[in-house]
Each structure stands twice: as structure tokens, then as C-alpha cells.
Amino acid sequence: MTGLSPETLAWLETTGFTVKDEALWRAALTHGSMGEKKDYERLEFLGDRVLGLSIAQWLFDRSEAPEGKLAQRLNAIVSREMCAGVARGIGLAEHIRISKQARADGGRDSDNILGDVMESLLGAQFVENGFEEARKLVHLLWRPALESGAGERKHPKSALQEWAAGNRRAPPEYEVIDRSGPDHAAQFTVRVKVHKVGEAEATAGSKGEAEKAAAAAFMEKYA
Secondary structure, three states: OOOHHHHHHHHHHHOOOOOOOOOHHHHHOOOHHHHOOOOOHHHHHHHHHHHHHHHHHHHHHHOOHHHHHHHHHHHHOHHHHHHHHHHHHHHHHHEEOOOOHHOOOOHHHHHHHHHHHHHHHHHHHHHHHHHHHHHHHHHOOHHHHHHHHOOOOOOHHHHHHHHHHOOOOOOEEEEEEEEEEEHHOOEEEEEEEOOOOOEEEEEEEEEHHHHHHHHHHHHHOOO
């Protein structure tokens, strides 16, 4: 079988994707655990760039902010966490083609998998319909994030770094103290400490997100 189920095809079209080659979109929704020749990884690579350029253009056109502020917002809006949130908002999880074992391990609710498949769908939209149509869809699906001011606040790790420097403290030190779960649904626990001040811990679905959450927890506790 190389096509899509009627339910998934209808969902894609209702969401705003334009489907021509069903085999391409089937691959975009297929996790590597299925063991099939084509999965979402190559399309995710492409979709990541489509998303980044679409958001960068949106920010550039609508803001006179300096490069640093633009980059700060861009990083927040295209983050894995944000992509996963958009995926949940459109009901993507139930259409991901994933093995029974990976599904039992929580793969369909993994930020990493949801974010990757979200980007792979943008890659498929670009391949079939060109950048302009992909860009329009990004603006539609990411509009709540774009209009909410996401990323306008400083990244917690940057805020902690500056706080430590401003208070003449040693730079923050991050350490992964626990990693659990299978690769596709891993959980990382990170501890951040500042010498002679204290420490904080947080757990998330990626090392980066755990570091971010730990920094935020530290700032709330000590700053």
C-alpha cells in the first residue's frame, strides 16, 4: 500500500495541506519504527528549513527589532516544543504511522516525534506546492504563536548567564543527571548549579528543553 487512509487524506486537506502524490505524504507521516523504506526523516530535514525561513521572513517584515531580538523570537517560535504544540493543536498524533511498540512507549505524545512529523509535513507541502504555499500554511498554523509574542522574553539560559555575570558569580554549570525511556520518547533530567549560590533541576523530552526548564527554575528560586 502506498496511499493514505480516507480519514488521513481528509484531515490533511481540511488542515490546509494540498495532497497530490499520496506516497510522499505517507512517508511524511511514517516513523522509522515501521521499518519501511521511506519515512519522515528526509522531509523533516527540508521542512525545518522551510519553517525557519517562513518565520524569519514574517519577523523581518513586521518588526524593526535588531538582529539579536529577531533571532531570540525565531528560536522560540521554531523550537521543538512549539512545533509539537502546533502538531497537537491540529490533531496530528492519531495520523502518525508508528509501530505498536513505539506507540506503547508514548511515541505519539513525544515532543521530538510530533515536532519532527510536523516539519516533515511542511517539507511535503514545499515539495508538492512550492515555497509560497508552504509559507502561507506556516503563517496560518503558527499564527497564535506569532501573535502571542512568543520569544519576546529572553531565553532562560541567557537570562541566567547574564544574572550570574552581573552578580560576579561563576558561569552556570549544566549536567544531565538522568536519562530514561526509549530513544524516541526519552526523558532527560538536568541539574544546573552556580557556585556558592545553589542548584535546580528539571525534566523534559530533550536535553535542551531540560536545560531551559532548569535555568528557569533556578531563576525563580534564587534571582
